[in-house]
Amino acid sequence: MLELLTLTYMLAVAGGVLVGAISLPLVLSRSTLFALTMTHSVLGGAILGIYLNAVFNLGVPVPMVATLTALTLSILAAELSERIFSEDVAIALTVTIATTITIIFSYLTIQVSSTGLSEAWLYVAGTSAIATVGDLTKMMTAAIIVAPLIHLISRELKYIAFDRDGATAMGLNVRVYRYLFFSLSALATSTLASTLGVLATHVLLAVPGAVAIRFGKKGSLTVSYAAAVILALTGYLTAQLLGIPPSGGIGLVSGAVILGLVIRHERR
Amino acid sequence: MPAEIEVYQVSYSFGPKIALDNVTFRLDSPFFCVVMGPNGAGKTTMLKLMLGLLKPKEGYIRIFGHDVVKETSIIRKNVGYVPQVVNIDYHVPVTVEEVVAMGALSKDIPPRILTKSIKKKVEEVLEIVGLEDSSSLFTELSGGQRQRALIARALISEPKLLLLDEPYSMLDFDMKCEIAELLYRLHKEKGIDVFLVAHELSPCIHLEPTVILLNKRVYAVGKAGEVLRLENLKRAYPGLTEVPAGFILGEDHA
Numbered sequence: 157m158l159e160l161l162t163l164t165y166m167l168a169v170a171g172g173v174l175v176g177a178i179s180l181p182l183v184l185s186r187s188t189l190f191a192l193t194m195t196h197s198v199l200g201g202a203i204l205g206i207y208l209n210a211v212f213n214l215g216v217p218v219p220m221v222a223t224l225t226a227l228t229l230s231i232l233a234a235e236l237s238e239r240i241f242s243e244d245v246a247i248a249l250t251v252t253i254a255t256t257i258t259i260i261f262s263y264l265t266i267q268v269s270s271t272g273l274s275e276a277w278l279y280v281a282g283t284s285a286i287a288t289v290g291d292l293t294k295m296m297t298a299a300i301i302v303a304p305l306i307h308l309i310s311r312e313l314k315y316i317a318f319d320r321d322g323a324t325a326m327g328l329n330v331r332v333y334r335y336l337f338f339s340l341s342a343l344a345t346s347t348l349a350s351t352l353g354v355l356a357t358h359v360l361l362a363v364p365g366a367v368a369i370r371f372g373k374k375g376s377l378t379v380s381y382a383a384a385v386i387l388a389l390t391g392y393l394t395a396q397l398l399g400i401p402p403s404g405g406i407g408l409v410s411g412a413v414i415l416g417l418v419i420r421h422e423r424r
Numbered sequence: 425m426p427a428e429i430e431v432y433q434v435s436y437s438f439g440p441k442i443a444l445d446n447v448t449f450r451l452d453s454p455f456f457c458v459v460m461g462p463n464g465a466g467k468t469t470m471l472k473l474m475l476g477l478l479k480p481k482e483g484y485i486r487i488f489g490h491d492v493v494k495e496t497s498i499i500r501k502n503v504g505y506v507p508q509v510v511n512i513d514y515h516v517p518v519t520v521e522e523v524v525a526m527g528a529l530s531k532d533i534p535p536r537i538l539t540k541s542i543k544k545k546v547e548e549v550l551e552i553v554g555l556e557d558s559s560s561l562f563t564e565l566s567g568g569q570r571q572r573a574l575i576a577r578a579l580i581s582e583p584k585l586l587l588l589d590e591p592y593s594m595l596d597f598d599m600k601c602e603i604a605e606l607l608y609r610l611h612k613e614k615g616i617d618v619f620l621v622a623h624e625l626s627p628c629i630h631l632e633p634t635v636i637l638l639n640k641r642v643y644a645v646g647k648a649g650e651v652l653r654l655e656n657l658k659r660a661y662p663g664l665t666e667v668p669a670g671f672i673l674g675e676d677h678a
Contacts, residue, residue, distance in 0.1 A: 320517040325505040326530035
């Protein structure tokens with residue numbers, strides 16, 4: 157029991173690190189909506205993976221299909237917004253594709269597998285109420301990839317968010333940074349969604365970045381990390397105390413944090 | 425010898441909407457040039473084309489003899505750009521030091537670390553533009569200070585040419601004059617050529633700039649006294665019917 161609890165809280169910390177790394181740049185570049193789109197892609201990808209395994213007996217890990225789908229759709233969104241549409245239109249089109257995949261393959265999966273949809277549901281609610289070593293390994297691997305890379309390009313991301321044309325005119329390759337950031341966001345979102353669940357990921361993505369901007373004068377990544385880890389840990393603890401899924405606990409704590417931010421703002 | 429700026433038969437359109445139509449002009453160094461024209465005249469588009477942010481549909485632009493589309497990296501090493509302040513996202517918490525340093529860091533390869541030598545350069549250029557506190561957030565600065573910080577960012581890479589998009593916008597008249605004086609000082613003392621887009625000429629009229637009158641096409645190029653004749657103004661500003669005596673030139677007043 158102790159081991160399971162330790163594993164669960166370690167997973168919360170690793171998830172917090174992963175969220176802390178991407179949340180601030182997402183909020184600064186006003187791309188939170190994009191990251192939320194990725195959760196739709198993950199869900200679509202997961203159902204696609206379940207369907208492919210059920211029909212063709214491929215034995216492909218479903219999280220891998222979910223991650224690849226999220227990465228593909230993130231690159232599509234980046235390409236559409238670079239070349240043709242504004243970012244919100246590109247995101248809307250990507251959501252449309254992701255949702256269509258989800259609906260069509262949900263319907264097809266029901267025809268071929270009696271457990272397929274309940275397996276997919278784990279992506280919505282999360283599997284982390286019963287954290288496994290596999291979950292922790294996956295989360296830590298994603299955190300080890302995403303956090304250092306985000307640190308490496310955080311100055312550029314902040315600068316592009318501040319003045320995109322100026323950044324381009326000064327010689328920064330804005331397109332490459334955008335693709336890299338969108339890909340890292342897709343990887344992070346996919347990992348979070350497959351362990352914490354799509355709903356908890358939705359809640360977690362924006363709050364640490366918003367807290368970092370409110371409380372850290374310069375929008376510090378350290379504040380974003382701290383906020384994300386505390387949010388994940390208290391969310392898990394709340395969930396445990398109330399006997400609800402972790403996503404519910406994280407949602408409740410996030411709601412309280414947002415309410416606190418609003419009250420603090422009103423009192424100023 | 426190649427002209428510092430050579431714009432030859434350049435046309436650009438956003439879909440069916442023509443922004444620039446067969447624009448041709450040439451500027452030889454040294455120059456302090458102001459591009460004037462009404463809203464939608466294509467002034468900002470002109471700047472973006474010169475920076476290689478947009479590609480001409482027809483014609484070409486050469487700066488220091490280099491094609492801005494094919495040799496963008498050379499152009500960007502030698503040109504400093506000051507954007508319109510309205511295009512800045514004030515929601516991003518960034519310090520003056522970070523803003524200015526990026527002008528130098530962008531020339532390096534990642535990871536772009538703020539070294540002591542860059543910090544020293546930041547202090548030097550801030551002194552040139554008359555700013556003191558590099559730790560202030562950009563959002564905490566006044567309009568004039570923001571413009572100075574952006575000019576400092578362009579200066580830190582020691583450009584030969586400054587391109588400025590509406591540097592007087594959202595400033596009171598005294599501040600506009602101060603910015604104009606600063607730019608003129610940089611032109612005279614540092615030998616930097618200045619090419620700016622503005623609605624108003626009045627803050628720098630006493631500096632005797634070269635004026636380009638633009639409204640999708642170039643209507644006149646030359647010294648202010650030659651260009652700002654009623655017949656030219658009426659062609660570039662179609663709504664202009666009469667010019668009151670002693671008027672201050674500029675769209676806001678036209």
